Amino acid sequence: MNQAIANLASEADRAEALQLQLEAGETIVELDPKVIHGSFVKDRLDGFTDPKFIELREGLKTSEQIIPVLVRPHPDIKGEYQLAFGHRRVEALRQLGRKVKAIVRNLSDEDLILAQGKENTDRADLSFIEKALFALRLDQQGVRRQVIMDALTITSKGVLSGMISLASSLPTELIEAIGSAPSIGRPRWETFAQLLADPSHESTWRELIRQEQFHALSSDARFERTLKSVAVRKEKVSDEQIIKTGEGRKIATAQSSKRAVKLTIPTKHTGEFAQFLLRKLPDIYEEFAASAANTTSDNE
Structure with missing residues (x-):
């Protein structure tokens, strides 16, 4: 019940923000999903298969898109657009064969990142590892640290550095196989990274993520399964x-x-x-x- 009330309040806030945008002269257009491209930096790990996305798509089957997505003219492809936020809404509408309501705004790369980060922060639905990997990808793109901090609403440079360092110490292939792991916070990811620092564990997790039954688990369960496999192996094997x-x-x-x-x-x-x-x-x-x-x- 509390979550439902929070969701309603969040929708009301976004509707109010939309009204302010319209009053400021911004107009909503309808775009074919085919001409809308994703942001130049990926922020989510679960893609379009998790329960939240399925729920969003099913809801749009019987209702109109209320909140428009934000796009900018694509910097490299004339007549097409690049998303700042609204990736899930675009994909859901693409699958439903419907056009996307969008606000088109001229945005610099930094503006796009800030808008993308703010939307995720307002929704509070990026997990710790998604934020850490997003920060790492932005850092690798040469984005200024202050911009990354603003996008993720991080006030400490030390916290940001720690997140980037942790994400860079983990194999990206493994993070993507595990997914967002929404219930897993920083301390347990740090423990995981310490175990994976031993290169002898690589064969263990690579074998694990090739198994079909591994991908049938929830993201949290995939994390637990991988951590357990690596930890058990460490207990069994003595120093080399x-x-x-x-x-x-x-x-x-x-x-x-x-x-x-x-x-x-x-x-x-x-x-x-x-x-x-x-x-x-x-x-x-x-x-x-x-x-x-x-x-x-x-x-x-």
Whole structure:
């Protein structure tokens, strides 16, 4: 009930803002979704498959689009437009085969970013990781830090730097596979990043995100599943032991757990040694067994 009231209040605020825009002389036009392109910086992770989008699209089936989207003339394609905000409304109307009500405004890149960020902040529906990744992408585009702070309503440069640093430390492919994870805040993403700093975990999460059942989970559940898989692997595997020659050249690595010892020999430079070792393993074991038997006999 409280959320419903909040949504109504938010819609009322946007309707009031729209009225002010119209009074200021801005007009609403109807555009074909085919000529509307997304912002030059992506801010959402869940795309157009999550329940909120489905709810929006179903609602538009039986009602008019009340709040117009904001676009600017496309900087590179004459006669077409680029979105500042309203990506979900445009996609929903595209799927329904309807035109989009839009306000066309001349915007600089910074103006577009500020409008895009403000809309998301007003709706309070970007998750922590979406904000962090959005900030990283803007930073990589060369957008001034102050503009990023204004767009995301962040007042501390340290907080912004921390968000950008955290997002840059995580594999983007993995973040996009997990999605927005709306219930997961900064502390747990930091814990996740610390675990993933160990490159040996990469094979674990890559195998996980290839599984169909992984993508059938909710975004929060995908985060939990990946975190658990990486954490369990860390508990099972001890510190890696590097095996070197007398001259200091690395020839193998060994990882020990309660169940097994895993010996890894790179085949690029030591492939022949690996084959030699495989042939010699039976002899080595026989030598070990004989030595163990002698030791037991001596102790009796």
